[in-house]
Each structure stands twice: as C-alpha cells, then as structure tokens.
Amino acid sequence: MHSYTSNSSDRLPQQALKRSVLAGMAIAVLLLTVVELRLRQIGFQPTVQDSKELWATERTKAALLGKQALILVGDSRMQLDMDLDVLAAATGLTPVQLAIDGSEFLPVLADLAADDSITGTVLVSGDVWKLVEKSHTDRANEWIDFYHREYKALVAPKLETLLKSRVQQWSALYASGMPASDLLIRLITPGKVRPLYLSTKPNRQRDADYQLVDQPMFYIQRVLRNLGQTVDLAKVASQADFERLVIDALQQSAPTHYAPEQFFYVNRLTDRILERGGKIAFINFPMAGLIFAIDEHRSPREFGWDVFAAHSRAITFNSQDYPALNFALPDGSHLDMRDKQAFTTQLVSGLKAKAVF
Amino acid sequence: MNLGFLGFFKYADFLNQSFAGLLGLAGINYQPLPLGIVLPIGISFYTFQTLSYTLDVYQRKTPAETSFLDFSLFVTFFPQLVAGPIVRAPQFLPQCKAPQKATSEQFVWGLTLFLFGIFAKAILADTALAPVVDQIYATPSAFSAQDVWLGVLAFSGQIFFDFAGYSLCAIGAALTLGFSLPDNFHCPYGALGFSDFWKRWHISLSSWLRDYLYFSLGGSRGKPVRTVFNLVLVMILGGLWHGAAWTFAVWGCLHGLFLVVEHGIKQVTSYRPLGLAPKLVLIVLTFLLVSLTWIPFRAQGFDNLAAILGALTNTTGSSELGMLSRIVVVTVMATTLIWHIASRDIRLEQRFDSFSPMVKTSLVALLMVCVGIFSTGDSRAFIYFQF
Numbered sequence: 114m115h116s117y118t119s120n121s122s123d124r125l126p127q128q129a130l131k132r133s134v135l136a137g138m139a140i141a142v143l144l145l146t147v148v149e150l151r152l153r154q155i156g157f158q159p160t161v162q163d164s165k166e167l168w169a170t171e172r173t174k175a176a177l178l179g180k181q182a183l184i185l186v187g188d189s190r191m192q193l194d195m196d197l198d199v200l201a202a203a204t205g206l207t208p209v210q211l212a213i214d215g216s217e218f219l220p221v222l223a224d225l226a227a228d229d230s231i232t233g234t235v236l237v238s239g240d241v242w243k244l245v246e247k248s249h250t251d252r253a254n255e256w257i258d259f260y261h262r263e264y265k266a267l268v269a270p271k272l273e274t275l276l277k278s279r280v281q282q283w284s285a286l287y288a289s290g291m292p293a294s295d296l297l298i299r300l301i302t303p304g305k306v307r308p309l310y311l312s313t314k315p316n317r318q319r320d321a322d323y324q325l326v327d328q329p330m331f332y333i334q335r336v337l338r339n340l341g342q343t344v345d346l347a348k349v350a351s352q353a354d355f356e357r358l359v360i361d362a363l364q365q366s367a368p369t370h371y372a373p374e375q376f377f378y379v380n381r382l383t384d385r386i387l388e389r390g391g392k393i394a395f396i397n398f399p400m401a402g403l404i405f406a407i408d409e410h411r412s413p414r415e416f417g418w419d420v421f422a423a424h425s426r427a428i429t430f431n432s433q434d435y436p437a438l439n440f441a442l443p444d445g446s447h448l449d450m451r452d453k454q455a456f457t458t459q460l461v462s463g464l465k466a467k468a469v470f
Numbered sequence: 471m472n473l474g475f476l477g478f479f480k481y482a483d484f485l486n487q488s489f490a491g492l493l494g495l496a497g498i499n500y501q502p503l504p505l506g507i508v509l510p511i512g513i514s515f516y517t518f519q520t521l522s523y524t525l526d527v528y529q530r531k532t533p534a535e536t537s538f539l540d541f542s543l544f545v546t547f548f549p550q551l552v553a554g555p556i557v558r559a560p561q562f563l564p565q566c567k568a569p570q571k572a573t574s575e576q577f578v579w580g581l582t583l584f585l586f587g588i589f590a591k592a593i594l595a596d597t598a599l600a601p602v603v604d605q606i607y608a609t610p611s612a613f614s615a616q617d618v619w620l621g622v623l624a625f626s627g628q629i630f631f632d633f634a635g636y637s638l639c640a641i642g643a644a645l646t647l648g649f650s651l652p653d654n655f656h657c658p659y660g661a662l663g664f665s666d667f668w669k670r671w672h673i674s675l676s677s678w679l680r681d682y683l684y685f686s687l688g689g690s691r692g693k694p695v696r697t698v699f700n701l702v703l704v705m706i707l708g709g710l711w712h713g714a715a716w717t718f719a720v721w722g723c724l725h726g727l728f729l730v731v732e733h734g735i736k737q738v739t740s741y742r743p744l745g746l747a748p749k750l751v752l753i754v755l756t757f758l759l760v761s762l763t764w765i766p767f768r769a770q771g772f773d774n775l776a777a778i779l780g781a782l783t784n785t786t787g788s789s790e791l792g793m794l795s796r797i798v799v800v801t802v803m804a805t806t807l808i809w810h811i812a813s814r815d816i817r818l819e820q821r822f823d824s825f826s827p828m829v830k831t832s833l834v835a836l837l838m839v840c841v842g843i844f845s846t847g848d849s850r851a852f853i854y855f856q857f
Contacts (some may be wrong), residue, residue, distance in 0.1 A: 126823040132577045133827045138581075138836025143841045144835065286843060297843060 120131045145286075152285040152296065156308035156325075161281045163313045165256040166274040168213065169264040171317055172257075173271075175209045175314045176230040180390075184231070186221050187238025190398040192319045199457040204470045206234060210317040217243055217251040219379065226382040234469065239395035239429065240408075241371065246378035276398040278315045295332050313462035320450035323443035335444040336403045359403050363410050371406040373424045383427045394428040394469045395421070396460070399438055402447030428467050435463050472524065479509055484714030511553035514711055516545055518678055523559040532560050540566040549643040553636050554653040555674035562649075566679055571649030582834065583642030586818075589837040590635030592845040598738070598798050599628040603792060607768060610778045614787035617796075618778065623769050624799045626761040627806055630658065634670070656817075659757050660810030662749060667760060670814075677749040679708050690733075701733065702726035712767070717775060720766040730757060751797045753811055 161167065175184050183206035185191050191212035200208045211221055218238060223229045264270050281287045286296065310325040323331075333355065333431060337344060342362045349355045386393050397418055400408055412418070414433070422429035432438045437459045440452045448456055486502045493500045517553045524543070526532040535541045542564050572580065606613055606621025613621070637654035644651045654674050661667035668676040692696040702723060709722020735741065743749045769775035781787075791799075813821050822830065 124817065124819050125575050125579050126819045128823050129583075129827045129830070130575055133830035134578050134582050134834050137831040137836060140831065140835040141838030141842070142840050148843065 117454075121268060133439070141435070142308060148297075148300075149285055151300070152180075155300075157296070158199060158308070158312060159282050159285050159287070160309070160312035161278045161315050161320065162287060163214065163317060164274075165259045166264070166270060167278065167313075167315070167317055168211065169254050169260040169450040169461060170271065171209050171211055172224075172260045173265065174207075175211065175225070175233070176228060178207055178209065179232050181207050182231070182233030183208045184225065184233055184235045185210050185212050186225070186235060187218050187318075187398075188216055188243070189214040191238040191396075192317065193321050194398060194453055195318070195457060195460075196453045196457040197314075197316055197318045198452050200311050200461065203458065203461040204234075206470070208316075210263070212238065212317075213256065216253040217247060217423055218253060219243065219246060219382075221255040222259055222379070222382050224260075226385040229389065231386065232389050234392040235386055235394070235395065236464075236469075237395045237427075238419075239397040239418065240430075241397075241412045241421055242369070243381045244395075245375045246419060256360075264366070270442050282315060295396075320453070321443075322449055323449045328443065332402070332444050336407070338362065339404055339446075356403060360406065363407060366411065368413050368416065369411060371412070371420050373420060376421050376424055379421075380425055383425060389427055392469060393429075394467070395425065396429055396464075397431040397433070398444055399440065399442060401434040401442040402445040404442075427467050428464075430464060430467060430469075432460075435459070438463070472517050472521045475512055479507055479513055481710075482716045483507060488716075490563065493790050503507040513567075515554045515556055517560075518556050518675070520545055522556070522678060523684060524558055529848065532563075535559070535563055537566070541734040547644070547649070549640040549647075549649075550651055551667075553633070553640070554672075555637055555640065555652050556678055557651060557674070561652055565649055572646055572648035572822070575645050576648060580642045580645030580647075582822075583640075583645065583693070583818075585834065585837055586839070587640075588727075588841055590631040590638065592635075593840050594802060595628045595631035595635060597844055598802050599624045599631070602795050602799055603628050603670065603768070604752060605721030605791065605795075606779065607769040607774065610781035610788070612772075612785065612786065612787055612789040613781060613783055615784045617789075617791045618784060620791060620796060620799045622765060622778070622782070623763055623803050625764050626659070626757070627799070627803050629764060629767070630655070630806070657810035657814045659807055660753055660812075660814035661760075662743060662752050663732050663756055664725060664760075665732060665758060668725075668729075675708070675711070678795045679704050682709065694737075694792060697733070698730050701729045717769055717771065720775075721763055724763045724766070726762075750811070757807060 175182050182295065183200060183204055185195060185208060189212070192210060195208075195210075197210060198206040200206070209227075212218065213221070222235070222237060224234060256348055264294070299457050305436070308325055310322050310323075311319055313319050331347075336355075337361060340359060340362060342365075344355075344362060346355075383393050414431075418429075418431060438456065440448055440456050443449055461470065483504060490500045490502050523532070523535075523541075527534045535544070540563055543566055544557070544559060547557070547562070550557060573804045590714065602624045603621055606618055606624070610618055610621070635654040641651045641653075652674055654672060656670045656673065658667055658671040661670050684700055687700040687703070688696060689700060692700075703726070705726030706719050707722065709718040709720070709725070712721075743752050766775050767776050769778055815841040816824075
C-alpha cells in the first residue's frame, strides 16, 4: 500500500494523454451541440427553471427596492397572467414576482408584512379560500425559510443562482427543469416530441403557450384537478356529458360561507404593510367555464369575496366586475401568453382607477 | 486554539443538548436554548490541517514556515479548503517555494480528473443514487426488505461517489494550477477487511488519525486491552469528526469494533486469504459490513436508524421503488464493486493508460455527454461540505 504522501497528480498517464482527452472533449462538445440544435429544431427553447433560489433572488430585490417595488404575491394566475414589462412601463415601478405556482401565498404575505424594509406596493392574488389562515405548512414556507436561513446573508447561493440561470437561458437541454433524460426519452419516442408549454424568464415571469397542449384533454384535466373528485370519463361522450357529470359531482359538497373573523389574520398583515406607508391590493383573477363554476359553487362571491372586501382596508379588485378583462382562458384558469400584454394593460387601467398607482 | 475553535463551532450545541439529556435521565428538567451557531464551512478539514502543522513543528518533523504568504496558501488553498484532502505541510509547502506552472500534460490530466469527479458527483451520486436513498431513508417502513437493502447499498455508492468525486475535482483543479495533492481514495470497496478499508477510504483523514492520535495513544504497542481501547477511541473520535451527533459516534464505534475483531482474528489465527475465492468472499463481506455501518451515518437520528434496521427484514411494504431505480442501483453498485476489485492494486492513471487511445477518447466523450445531458442541475451540496 502506498503511503499518504503519494500524489496521483505526480503520476501522469504516459500514453497519448493529450490527444485522446482533447479529442474526447471535442467529440462531446459536438454531440451536445447536435442535441441542442435538434431540440431547438423541434420547438424547445431555453427556459429558466423556477426554483427557491430564483424566488430568493426576487425576495432580496423586494427588500432592497423600497417604495419603488411592485411586489406580486399569489399563485400560478399571478405568475402566468401578469406581463412584467407592461407593468413596469405602465406604473413606473419595478415589478418583483414572488408568486409561487400551486402554493398557498399567505405565508409570503406574512413574511413581507414582518419585514420593515417592504414599503412598496403589493398586489395579492385574491382566491378567497387562500386568504384564510391555515395551520399546515406549504412549499411557500420552505422557500421563505430557505431565503432567510440559506440565502439572504450568503454570497455563494446568489452567485450559483446567477450562473445557473445564465446557463439555463442559454441551453434548451435544461428546459423548464425537466430532467434532460426525460427530454431525451421524449426525443426518441415517436409521437412524444412536444415542447413544454410553460417557459420561465429570469425575473420569474412565466408564459403559457396553449397552442402546445392537447385540447380538450388539458382543460378536462385542469377541471378534474380543481374538482378534486373522480369522474368516470368512460361515461363521457360529449362536452355536455362532461359538464353534467362535473356539476353533479359538485352538488355533493356544500358551499362555504365565510365569516369576517376568518379574515382577521390577512387583515392584520394588510394593516402592517399599510402602517409602514405601503400600498396593498387584492385581485380576484378571471376564471371561466367549469373552473369558474367550481369556484363559485364552493365559495360563492357574496359569502366569500364580498365578505372579505367589506372588511379589508386594502383595495380589492374583482375581475368579474370588469368586462374589459374578459379574455379567453384556454384551461379555464390562465391566460395564453399572447393575451397577457393586453390583459395586464387593462388590469393596470382598472387598478389606476382605484388609485392603486 | 485550533481544537478550541472546532469545539465551539461544531460541538457546543451538541454538548449542551447532550448535557440536558443526561440531566433528564437524572430527573432534572433543563432545556437549553439552541445557541444558533453557524458552522464555518470546511472547519473540520482546515483545523486538522493546521493542527498537523503545529504538531509536526513541535515534534521537529518539519521546520516552521517563515513565509506568512506561503503558510496562508497552505491553509486556504481553494481546491481542497472545504472538503479535503487534508494536506500535510511537508506535502504542500515545498511546492510554494517556486512559482508553479502546470505543464500541458498536467493541465490535461487535471481536467480529466476534474471530469471524472464531476461525473461521479453529478451523475452517479446525485442523479443515479441519491433519489433512491432519499426515498428509502424518508419512510423505510413503507418499503419491502429488498428495496431497503437496495437503499442501503445505494448510500454506499452515493457517499463514495460524492466524496471521492469531490476529492478528484480538488486534485484535478490543483493540478491544472501545477500543484500536487495527495490521493484520498483508492478503490475502498475492494478492501480485504476493515484495516485495508481505512487505507483506501478518506486516506488523508485515516492517516492523520493514525499518525497523530492512534500512535500518540500508544498504538498497538501496549497490552491487547490498551490496543482495543485505542482503536475504538480513535474511531469514535473519527466518527464525531464527521458530525456532532451520537449516530456518527455509533458509526465510528462500529468501525472500531470491526477493526478490533479483525485484529484479534489475525493475532489468533495468523490467517491471510491467499486464493482468489477466499479473497472475493472477504471483499464482499467487508463491503456488506461497511454498507451496514453507513446506516447510522446516514440516518437522521436514532428513530430513523431503528426504522431502517427494522425495515431490513420487512416482508411487506405499501410502496416500492420503480423498476428503473432498481436497475440503476444494481448496475451502478455491481459495476463499482467489480471496478474496485479489479483495480485494487492499480492506480487510476495506470488503469487509464491501459486503455487504447480510442477507448480513452470514447470514455472522455461519454462522461462529458452524460454530465451535459443527465445532470439535473439540482444544487445538492457535497455531503462532506457539512463536516
């Protein structure tokens, strides 16, 4: 056995080292270039992977910008429906996207309310059932915890996030966080080559291209996910059948009536931001079709949103009251990327009329 | 002073909590507030590095360094600062006496070692094995025994590829700058017994413990009881070096006990495996025992440790690993074992040299493509960064 003083780096391979290694590297670069070009040829584009690191970068920005910050809090609707460039141009503020897809957003609002450096304007997505305090923890809690414990005061994760998002912007191989192995399987499986419909920008704005999804299956799956109940699709022969089955399933549950005290917590958070001189508005984003029917059945506006709006010191804005915001929603819940500029422009007009800006 | 810093940053909270536990056994309720100490990254590594320098100078094995700049570079040399190898002053300081410039061969071999290390870490440890390990250790009782065993074997692979991968990256990065660092791993799963394992696993730490702790305690020169005490104590301290938790002490203690048993068998029987079959049996047995000792190392506390041990004989399980995961673990671990057995007496550069230029080229291309395509981009830190 060799002693600890031996150095592998003292003992170099003797045979054709440089030629073999450099040729191998050149071949690898060539192969990776071919895969990258092929991916782009069939429609894949580089996209940043949304992550807690990227969220923490934006959270840092929110704290630094002060009054200049326009902070967006919510879930996928806030992330997919808002065009940050339009927001910036129309308001003169700097948008900071803190919405988290598929999450509870009250923990984010609580984190902002507890941070004295947050003095700007906060726009919150207003799904009424998400405005009620819950005891369980959510992905949002994990991301907030990451920001405070592993990101805020450290340089290395900031540098790593910057470098990673640079690479992801440059290469389609990292498309939307899908493991590249899955991408390759898609590439070599006939009929499965379909670019991802979601893309993310470094500022965490997400775009949905619904021309890339299978309709009406995509819509049906979205409805079933929101419904949270099983429906026997074998019995479905037409769209009317599907709608009837969903409505029947929906009737099995009673609507929720909200009491003002259920919003005490969110109102307390609102007050803290207002007391610091900040502004805050809650927006109920548009919904359509069965998604709207499910939401309205479970949380009827007069017993939910209206109760909240009547007892909040924040500005409240319900899209249902604005026909100009009546855009097509391919999955009943989110805008196609082609409509988001026009939607954001209209929304800003509505918010300006309510003196948010 | 060196040990004082290490003791405060790494063990203050642990000792505080352990003291509270001890008082609890005596019926005294003492609940200390966590001290909230942030562990400086790599503190265990550079503490041992500077400690070895101090001891070497004190024992007049090496002259005191007169250049502050050279000494600073010795302590803070970035490739190995955070996770080793633990470098000794006589290995490194002489290299600081003249400006280092890598030859083109050194530069290319350094890049190659770096590529091997990245492949080991990003593909084998993080992409192939870590998801299986995380799944099994999170809810061991949900899986059947065969999947739990696969999870245990997968962690043997993960910890090796994670740490050996980092060491290769460090050695490679240093070589591209013209600096030589010592080997840290040499086919540990091809070891014939535990003493052989510790000559192949984390070599810079095990040799440090041997030279500065085991020999200082008297090594095996005293009575058998004293040798047993020395071995077990050194291994327990080696375990605690990894982390401030009793599970690490258990891991070290198990290794100490296996070393004692092996030592005893050698003393009593003078048995040395000579034929191929006995050697293979001993290698596989060592590998399995080492894999079992990794359980307390990986477990998140004693409850998790008990759950994993109990699940090793589970006859039922509501969850199961995917077939692809099983194939990946079996393939990676079988290949690793075969490679370690076949290369136990051959060095990496000799093995690389034994390939034809075509194979070398293909290997480098394959590894690079794998890293480019299959790495998930997850920011999973090196396991040994936490030590």
